[in-house]
Amino acid sequence: MRIAIGNDHAAVELKNIIVEHLEQRGCEVVNYGTDSTESFDYPIAGYKVARAVADGQADRGILICGTGVGISLAANKVDGIRACVCSEPFSAKLSRQHNNTNVLAFGARVVGSELAKMIVDEWLDAEFEGGRHERRVAMLTEIEQTQSLAAAQE
Ligand code: RB5
Secondary structure, eight states: EEEEEEEEEHHHHHHHHHHHHHHHHTOOOEOOOOOSSSSSOOHHHHHHHHHHEEEEEEEESEESSSSHHHHHHHTTTTOOOEEOOOOOHHHHHHHTTTTTTTTEEETTTTSSSHHHHHHHHHHHHHHOOHHHHHHHHHHHHHHHHHHGGGTTTT
8 A cells, every 4th residue: 555644843753653654564655744843834745645645646645743633634625635633543443434534644742653553553454334424425525526515405
């Protein structure tokens, strides 16, 4: 699996730990984040990772900033991206099974490295369940593409 990873200055150390963990899992990792602790604007990394996933250059994306919030917001502005911020593995797993997330975000100032690895593992190992969740994910795409939702007009 090819993973695009991105981070800001708050998450360089955790990014490196996660890259090593991903490579140990056999993933190919492409780094779109900063490797410096100099101030770095998180939307740049969020956008680059989202673009790589949306364009099919990466299978999934992982984003890390201080909280995971800003960088996931940036990613979610790109069509086709479903990014979630997770601070625990349960939501990470369910975000794959129910929401078909293609980008995972977390905060280097929120989670420790062992918890972050657990979150990543649960997210990578889980598959989208389809079925009733297919319709709801399609609604997310409808909102994204039309800025409206037919089912909400009824
Ligand atoms: C940087 O100080 C911080 O704002 C950023 O890492 C992130 O937490 C934003 O959401």
